[in-house]
Amino acid sequence: MARARNVLSVCALLFTLVVFQTLVSPELEEDEPFLPQSRQKRSEPLSPLEYDVVVELNLTDVGAVQHLRTLFSSNSSSLNLTLTPLIFVSDIHMTTVCYPNGTSYQCRCEDQYVWSYNNCVTYGACDEITDGACTCISDLPSNGQYCQPKTVEQTYEYIVEVEISASNIELLEQIRQALTNMVFPVELNDMINITQIEVIFVVPEIIYEYEVFIEVNTTDADELKNILNGLTFPVQISPHINVSDLNITTVCIQDDAGIQCRCEEDYIWPCDTCAVFEPCDHEPDNTCSCIRANSTDGQYCQSKQGQNLTACFPTTPIPTTTTVETSVASSTSLDTTDTTTSTTLAPSVTGTYLNILHFLNDLSFTKC
Template identity: 35%
Template sequence: MGYQCKCEGLFVWPIDTCHSYETCDNITDGVCTCINALPNNGQFCQLKKGTTSNYMIDVDVRFFDSSLVNYLRHLITNFNFPLALSNNINVTDIDMSTVCGLNGTEYECKCEEHHVWSNDTCEVYQVCDGIVGGTCGCIQGLPSEGQLCQKDINECKDAQSVCGQNSDCINTIGSHICSCWSGFAPLNKDIPVSVNNSCVRTQPLTEYLIEIEINTLNPAIIDQLRRLLLSFNLPYTLTDNTNITEINITTVCSLNEMGYQCKCEGLFVWPIDTCHSYETCDNITDGVCTCINALPNNGQFCQLKKAFYP
């Protein structure tokens, strides 16, 4: 009967070809996928317009000069993507996955960074590194089916959907590890942390206010203490379930010729009762002051100003 030319996959014959030759399927949207002819202009089927296709191609490159491997790595990492091959075909990613070489008389195949051998391959061949997460990065063999190392998936990109709330996710080769934050534990302690076994607080949240008195007559030590407290990254962990959330210097008292003088730091003030009980060394404004000529006998310190002004 003659030649019949069919298009593969997402390829079609253009409208002119469909009209020039007898078609062996329907013309749809101005194109067809089969003609009863062999085009005399050597034309092939074309990618259907508006269609994007992704292809993964494994390329086996063979050479015995190990320096060429480093050259190839450098070349691949310096490509700017997408790399145009034609008007409708782009290379979007080039990835070096596997390097095999002779180690004595045996082949040794190592995976490149962020790649691993599948679980099955590690079990079939002798490994030349540790098996982590069920996979390995090196085998003493050349897989007979031509398999290459596979790209490791970073499950921790969306940590919360993998591990759940109140947890950290650590990516490992071929797997990942979920761990609860300090002060949290998994609902079921007998199975690993996951989005289905999320972390919950082990103890109710409790806040403590601790006042510390430091006796010194050296103003340089007070300045050093100010700088030290400002350098803390808060919250500061003391134990698994105890954090320091805030540190402040509130009150500095010193001796002068007349006796003790106690001044408030930063946003701290003496409450109105204290201002009236002792001689003040600044003005009483809005019922508070920031300096008194005394050392309160009840061990009281200046208080945060917002306590008086909600």
């Protein structure tokens, strides 16, 4: 839109016009054509119509802008300017003032008026874009648009949950640190802001299971079995450690001929143990559940479910003699979520139930 060289400012004035109109409608009396008064026209008043009219003023006197601003700001609320019997001006507001800025214009909005977001982007905002609007642009719009009344838009707040799955703990920590350092609000676009991000890490609890062999010296293996059979599992021995199961695996009996180590039900000796030590019985698959040995080198009977039942060397069983002392090995399954302690296993525990619980309470483990 071309401007004369002597134009120093362009003002946009918003006029609110109130227009009264009437509807003239004839009443026709078809049944009584001989009565001329029946065809009289009747005026029906209608509700007034309001129009917003933008008037552009080109001014050569900069002081006139301030004069108009003062005039309309003080009289706009009580203004009642009659143009015709049916049209009058109810309000006049100055909305926009554009000043020359080099080869172009800088157009600023008056109080309570703003430029639309599209105009801010198209013509370049010369102040901050806030809530999708600005109050200053760096050119005169070519489409005849001017600042619009500032409206209070309804704000909607949504809580959005975003789930991130990752197995790398370091990566999760980097994400948490980056989100914590963000400065809010974060503007996604002219209509959407992120006001807050709350980081909640949910790490699935990892349960580690250990199998611990405990050696107990006792003179009454049956009493020990009865005590263990009376336990209710799981048995909690610390906030992070539970005993989930406890079974007797091996009973070693010393007599005049030496030591016999027999497996309890569902347990057998590994095949290599049957080959190294002298078996005192045979299983149908040539494994063994009894050996003669002065020392088992810390080995005990293993669960049948976990064995590779390779045929063992056949041997001749040796009869059992008088019992002198009994050594019992039990297998204890422990469930723990604590992997920060070190393993401390006593070589043996003498006694019965109280000694076993005392031993279990002194156990601590480390991740293998």
